[in-house]
Amino acid sequence: MGKEHKGKRVRSIQIRTLKNDERGVVLLMTVMIIALLLLLAGLATDFARLYVAREELQTAVDAAALAGSRQGVRYVTITVGYGHCETCCGLDGCSCCCVCDPPVTLTGAEKKLVEEGGWRRGTCCDRFLGYEDRWIEYPANTTAVASSILNLNWPRFMSPEYGGSKLDSKIDVYSSGPYYPSVVARAAGMIKTTFLKLAGIQEINSSRCGQAGTFYSVIRNGWLLGKNSSPQDACW
Numbered sequence: 552m553g554k555e556h557k558g559k560r561v562r563s564i565q566i567r568t569l570k571n572d573e574r575g576v577v578l579l580m581t582v583m584i585i586a587l588l589l590l591l592a593g594l595a596t597d598f599a600r601l602y603v604a605r606e607e608l609q610t611a612v613d614a615a616a617l618a619g620s621r622q623g624v625r626y627v628t629i630t631v632g633y634g635h636c637e638t639c640c641g642l643d644g645c646s647c648c649c650v651c652d653p654p655v656t657l658t659g660a661e662k663k664l665v666e667e668g669g670w671r672r673g674t675c676c677d678r679f680l681g682y683e684d685r686w687i688e689y690p691a692n693t694t695a696v697a698s699s700i701l702n703l704n705w706p707r708f709m710s711p712e713y714g715g716s717k718l719d720s721k722i723d724v725y726s727s728g729p730y731y732p733s734v735v736a737r738a739a740g741m742i743k744t745t746f747l748k749l750a751g752i753q754e755i756n757s758s759r760c761g762q763a764g765t766f767y768s769v770i771r772n773g774w775l776l777g778k779n780s781s782p783q784d785a786c787w
Contacts (some may be wrong), residue, residue, distance in 0.1 A: 597755075600708050604715070605757050607706035612736040612761030614704050619697030619722060619734030622690055623765035625661040628683040630654050634676020649675035656683060683772045685770040687732040687779075689724045697736055709740030709757075709773050716741050718756060727757045730782040733764040737786075760786035 632654045637647035647711045665667045701720055709715035715719050718739040739758035747755075762785050769776040 563614065564722055589703045589740055597744050600742055601755055601757070604706045604740065605759065607704070608709065608738060608740055608757060609761065611701050611704035611706065612738050612759050613763070614699035615722065615736035615738075616734050616761040618700040619689070619693050619724065620732075620763035620765045621737070622734075623687045623732055624690060624742040625685060625767055626659065626688050627661040627685045627770070628658045629657055629666060629670060630679040630680040631670050632676060633672055633674040636675060647675070651676040651678070652723040654680055657755050661685065661726035681773055682770045683773055685767065687726070687765050687767060689726055689732075689734070692723050693734060696735055699767075701736055701738060706740060706750040708742045708775055714743035715754075719758075723785070725782065725785070730762075730785045731782055732779070733782040733785065734764055735760065735762045735785045737761075745748045762786050 560632075632651055634649050634651045636647035637650050638645050641648075657664060657670055659669065665679075670679065678769075698720070705717065707713060709717065718741055720736075720738040723730075723734070723735040723737075725733050737758070737760045739756060741754050741756050743754055745754050762782075764782045766778055769779050
């Protein structure tokens, strides 16, 4: 009886020990699962920051290109006529007789030359005879305007405040060629990672491109040809 009782007691101790061991395994698995969830949450945070930065960078280059394209100025060549006075004498005396001169062409910004009436000279025979050509030119400050808008909209996660930085930016103004008339903004930036550092990834770079064209009614040799065609995609 003593041996049997002793054997039962040993088995009971072994069972309790086994249960204690199982509690230790559960605790270890719980810690591992929590660590994995924290890692996944950290990775999700890094990728979320990257996604936001990329979207904001695209917005920044699009805004810069649009601001640049809005600087485009319509230029025209127009045909106008002027006149002069010649003295005409009759029975009642002499007076000014208006004589219309041959037509001449003028070239300049359409707003000033046509819309604001800059072509007029106040002669006795001022006359507007029509358009010959119309095209777009971008002023010298176009790049500066586009760059300032790019900087104003620069992604916060790519700023020094968040450990990021601007790697590169470029504004191209096309006044001729297949991309005419448009302004193209390109930019690249970097964000610092948080949990991806555990995988040896200290930073992630991203670049984006935006293009905005200027549309106008084309006139060539006095003929209205409709709206200008879209420029080729410079971001391809």
